[in-house]
Amino acid sequence: MKRIVTVQRHLIETQHLNPDATGKLTAMLWDLTIAFKIISRAVNQAGLINMRGEEGQINTSGDSVKKLDRYAEDVIYNGMNHGGHVCCMASEEEPQLITIPDQYQKGKYVLTYDPLDGSSNIDANVSVGTIFSIHHRLSESGNGTLADALQPGNRLVAAGYVVYGSSTMMVYSTGNGVHGFTLDPSVGEFLLSHESFQIPRKGKIYSVNEGHSSGWDEPTRRYVEYLKTPEAGPYSGRYIGSMVADVHRTLLYGGIFMHPRDYRRDEHFGQGKLRLLYEAAPMAFLVEQAGGIATTGDERVLDIMPTDLHQRVPLVLGSPADIETYQKFMLEARA
The missing domain is CATH 3.40.190.80 (D-Maltodextrin-Binding Protein; domain 2)
Structure with a gap:
């Protein structure tokens, strides 16, 4: 029988590769996967629940904001602002640094993300996706700062993306190779489908x-x-x-x-x-x-x-x- 590995199991097994791991990054990534499932459902039902078309606003990048852009933004923000994992967030859809509400604990990570990449294609049923990355904060405690978010990619502790297409697939890395998980809608779980995959040396x-x-x-x-x-x-x-x-x-x-x-x-x-x-x-x-x-x-x-x-x-x-x-x-x- 084929070994079934959920993304949660894989996150825990990867965590064990680092003897100094506290489990906080694992918990943060797990929270993100829940947000991705919610967004995936909305993308799949966009034509049925009035989620297509434009919202009528222009974002910081000069792009017209789609209804699904705003929905995905809200899902990620509301899914990540209360868990005590992040000190601040930054989004392609928001002009300024996103702060964590005062009533919630501030964590040691910074989350940056594009909630719905390729959304200009959504009305044509073209694949879209979410991109995310995670840094350790630089400041000691409290609310995150702009300097916490403005860090080079060589300091990333994790990054990944989700493709919402004919199937929903999450690809991520915590610095120990790249792994892909396909969402099985019958059980509601991301299951390992591409383990430690490498890009070919040369393509066509x-x-x-x-x-x-x-x-x-x-x-x-x-x-x-x-x-x-x-x-x-x-x-x-x-x-x-x-x-x-x-x-x-x-x-x-x-x-x-x-x-x-x-x-x-x-x-x-x-x-x-x-x-x-x-x-x-x-x-x-x-x-x-x-x-x-x-x-x-x-x-x-x-x-x-x-x-x-x-x-x-x-x-x-x-x-x-x-x-x-x-x-x-x-x-x-x-x-």
């Missing part, structure tokens, strides 16, 4: 929005054109437009995911589009834990010290061989 898929190619730098354009030649493979282009879904496929099948600088977009000229805290750093952490590489094109994503809660960066991640080839194109252009 590239994932990038080529509609923005006129705004890329020259080496990036030349690299993508190279991928279409017989010399390179050729590669197949696959781009969903939901970061969680595109990165998830890249982790499983290998290849390269790109969100390069776009020099024609005035609102974030040359900065990149993805948020460092909520998207780039957590995904970079997972990709590196799976044996891959994540870079901005200039530097390792996990080494970037954030200066703003909504700082944007370019992002290129994927299989080691594919990223190394991309980096050669960038280096040749600078020579």
Whole structure:
């Protein structure tokens, strides 16, 4: 009989690998999984419970807020603000640091998250997801501070994402490899389906929005054109437009995911589009834990010290061989 491992069991077994573990991180991650189940149910029923469409507001990033964005935000906040695990939170949907109500104990962790990545696609039934990451707080006690949230990815203690698609899958790492769990709706549990998986050394898929190619730098354009030649493979282009879904496929099948600088977009000229805290750093952490590489094109994503809660960066991640080839194109252009 196949061994059945729930996410709770896996969290406890992983906790035992660290002799100094207190169980607080395990409890925090367990609380998060409950929030993910609630969001998954809402995503699956969105067309039946008036959860599609826009709420009528614009968030800090300039995106139109969908009804499911707000719902997912509220579920995570209300699920995590009272357990005594976090001192503060930061969300892609909120302009400022999220404080913990006075009546609740303040914990030793900081939670940052994108409650519903790819929500612009939800009305078309395209896969969407949640991204999260966890740091130790820097301050001693009490309410968390902005400095607690503005930490580089190389200090992460855990990160993960959830894909809400044909099935709901949670992928996470606490620094001991990357593990995937599929939600079994018949029992309401996330069950281990992908244990300690590694990204392939080289892939045959590239994932990038080529509609923005006129705004890329020259080496990036030349690299993508190279991928279409017989010399390179050729590669197949696959781009969903939901970061969680595109990165998830890249982790499983290998290849390269790109969100390069776009020099024609005035609102974030040359900065990149993805948020460092909520998207780039957590995904970079997972990709590196799976044996891959994540870079901005200039530097390792996990080494970037954030200066703003909504700082944007370019992002290129994927299989080691594919990223190394991309980096050669960038280096040749600078020579």
